[in-house]
Amino acid sequence: MIIDVHVHLGWDYTFDEDFTREELLEKMHLYDVDVQIVQPGTCHTLAQVQAQHDAIARLCREYPGRFYGMANPSPHLSEGEYRAEIARCVGELGFVGIKLHPLAHGVSPASQAGRRAFAAAREHGVPLMVHTGAGTPFAGPVQLISLAQEYADVKIIMAHCGHIILSYESATVLALCPNVYGDTSWTPGYQLKHWCRDYGPRFMLGTDHADNAGTELAKIRTVGLTPEEQEGFLWRTAQEVFWLPIGPQAR
Numbered sequence: 720m721i722i723d724v725h726v727h728l729g730w731d732y733t734f735d736e737d738f739t740r741e742e743l744l745e746k747m748h749l750y751d752v753d754v755q756i757v758q759p760g761t762c763h764t765l766a767q768v769q770a771q772h773d774a775i776a777r778l779c780r781e782y783p784g785r786f787y788g789m790a791n792p793s794p795h796l797s798e799g800e801y802r803a804e805i806a807r808c809v810g811e812l813g814f815v816g817i818k819l820h821p822l823a824h825g826v827s828p829a830s831q832a833g834r835r836a837f838a839a840a841r842e843h844g845v846p847l848m849v850h851t852g853a854g855t856p857f858a859g860p861v862q863l864i865s866l867a868q869e870y871a872d873v874k875i876i877m878a879h880c881g882h883i884i885l886s887y888e889s890a891t892v893l894a895l896c897p898n899v900y901g902d903t904s905w906t907p908g909y910q911l912k913h914w915c916r917d918y919g920p921r922f923m924l925g926t927d928h929a930d931n932a933g934t935e936l937a938k939i940r941t942v943g944l945t946p947e948e949q950e951g952f953l954w955r956t957a958q959e960v961f962w963l964p965i966g967p968q969a970r
């Protein structure tokens with residue numbers, strides 16, 4: 720079983736990258752990825768993000784049990800628009816998580832706008848993924864410590880675990896906040912190996928870009944993790960965090 724928790728579909732209006740469904744489907748077949756949790760590219764208007772959320776929902780309906788959605792409206796929309804779009808995604812479209820991107824949306828996690836994402840995750844009982852790494856100071860992993868403690872009932876996933884440059888901050892967050900997890904994308908393999916032994920199985924496969932799928936899978940399989948540790952990275956931790964209705968009935 721392989722679950723990829725960090726996947727995009729749609730045009731990214733901040734990074735000028737087009738994430739296509741063909742790439743996601745090709746990856747599924749090339750690398751035997753069973754489940755992908757799909758979020759939009761960075762959008763700035765409500766209309767842009769609603770169109771991308773709808774496209775993700777169509778993909779999920781077309782491939783039941785293989786794709787799930789993660790909502791990412793800009794926290795700089797009005798509070799009413801933001802809350803209503805999250806409610807639509809989780810309540811009507813069946814999305815399983817929320818994303819907050821401090822760099823792409825120019826938002827500090829602890830700001831009024833940033834806190835909307837934490838409050839929404841709590842309200843809807845879904846995990847919150849937060850981009851960490853490039854984009855300091857807003858994207859520094861340590862920004863999450865006070866919020867993770869305040870929202871101790873919310874499962875928070877550090878996307879990229881601080882990339883490489885801020886990865887040592889991620890270790891501090893993991894040590895202090897048991898409700899914080901990490902995805903593997905762009906994260907050094909040796910650190911993932913040490914962290915899963917120091918802080919427990921709190922890491923899950925994230926590719927971020929379909930091009931990374933082979934690399935990320937090879938990293939997990941070749942850095943010296945035991946078969947049981949690899950299982951944690953490949954699907955078990957993701958399943959414990961997201962509680963996806965997966966299994967033979969969903970294939």
Ligand SMILES: [Zn+2]
Pocket residue numbers: 725727927
């Ligand atoms: Zn991403």
